[in-house]
Amino acid sequence: MVIISAKKLLMWEKKQLLKGGDKKSLNLLIDLLGGLSKKEFNFLKIKPEKKVELKINLELLEYFWEKHLNSSIPIQYLGGISYWRDLKLEVSSKVLIPRPETEILVDIISERFKNKSKKITFVDLGTGSGAIGIALALLNPKWDGLATDIDKNAIEIASRNFTKISNQSNLKFYLGNWWNPLINFKGEIDLAVANPPYIPLKTYEELPKEVKKFEPRIALMGGEDGLEHIKEIVRYAPSYLKEKGLLLIENHFDQGDRVKELFLENKFTSVKVLKDFSGIGRFTIGRYK
Ligand code: GLN
Numbered sequence: 511m512v513i514i515s516a517k518k519l520l521m522w523e524k525k526q527l528l529k530g531g532d533k534k535s536l537n538l539l540i541d542l543l544g545g546l547s548k549k550e551f552n553f554l555k556i557k558p559e560k561k562v563e564l565k566i567n568l569e570l571l572e573y574f575w576e577k578h579l580n581s582s583i584p585i586q587y588l589g590g591i592s593y594w595r596d597l598k599l600e601v602s603s604k605v606l607i608p609r610p611e612t613e614i615l616v617d618i619i620s621e622r623f624k625n626k627s628k629k630i631t632f633v634d635l636g637t638g639s640g641a642i643g644i645a646l647a648l649l650n651p652k653w654d655g656l657a658t659d660i661d662k663n664a665i666e667i668a669s670r671n672f673t674k675i676s677n678q679s680n681l682k683f684y685l686g687n688w689w690n691p692l693i694n695f696k697g698e699i700d701l702a703v704a705n706p707p708y709i710p711l712k713t714y715e716e717l718p719k720e721v722k723k724f725e726p727r728i729a730l731m732g733g734e735d736g737l738e739h740i741k742e743i744v745r746y747a748p749s750y751l752k753e754k755g756l757l758l759i760e761n762h763f764d765q766g767d768r769v770k771e772l773f774l775e776n777k778f779t780s781v782k783v784l785k786d787f788s789g790i791g792r793f794t795i796g797r798y799k
Contacts, residue, residue: 542589640668
């Protein structure tokens with residue numbers, strides 16, 4: 511712990527911003543690495559005489575800021591933490607930094623399942639940091655959740671996140687590709703949700719450095735047309751879902767119609783493409799028969 515004056519920190523912030531980068535990222539750095547939340551930081555502006563406690567000294571904080579500016583490494587990876595919905599999740603470069611638009615998946619589900627007392631079994635396929643699965647398990651303590659991921663590090667991070675955030679036991683983690691580890695749950699799933707890798711190869715190659723260089727390719731790239739994994743998830747969903755079970759998948763901005771077709775080809779009904787914050791058909795949902 512280091513104790514400095516608010517004035518000193520505010521001057522430091524000004525100096526750092528002259529080097530480049532944006533205020534939002536710097537504030538996130540001060541929060542995740544310095545241990546001072548944005549709210550606390552903003553409060554200092556009206557109380558410059560105040561003393562503040564930081565987890566690391568300004569020299570070290572500056573070192574991390576410059577590292578971010580020079581290499582484009584996301585602040586979340588520097589701090590090993592990402593905010594998502596009301597959760598503070600551990601992340602590493604083995605998992606995707608959960609995106610704001612993905613938060614909507616949880617809202618779509620909450621809207622569909624208003625009767626919270628009904629017990630259901632849900633699956634989060636390709637859970638990564640555990641974001642979606644953990645949010646659902648916390649919001650619905652009566653539900654039983656299963657989360658899968660092909661990466662052992664991701665499963666470790668996700669289960670650590672769940673244990674750290676909650677003392678509930680309604681989410682279990684399974685190592686393996688998409689549905690594969692759920693062989694014992696065939697025909698028992700009421701709801702399956704996934705944010706799979708869906709970026710087409712060519713688009714992936716052109717992604718900004720901060721994504722391409724640091725985030726796991728395996729969590730982003732969906733083959734030539736981006737649909738490789740979505741196809742697999744939809745094709746096998748009927749073996750695992752109960753009759754009338756729901757499947758909800760996040761897709762790329764221009765894949766909505768194609769994913770809808772895939773759902774229909776696999777006997778899903780009431781298929782809809784739902785929009786994200788920017789009005790893009792980002793989520794496809796359907797009922798199995
Ligand atoms: N929306 C993410 C991005 O653009 C992609 C996530 C994914 O492929 N599932 O970075």
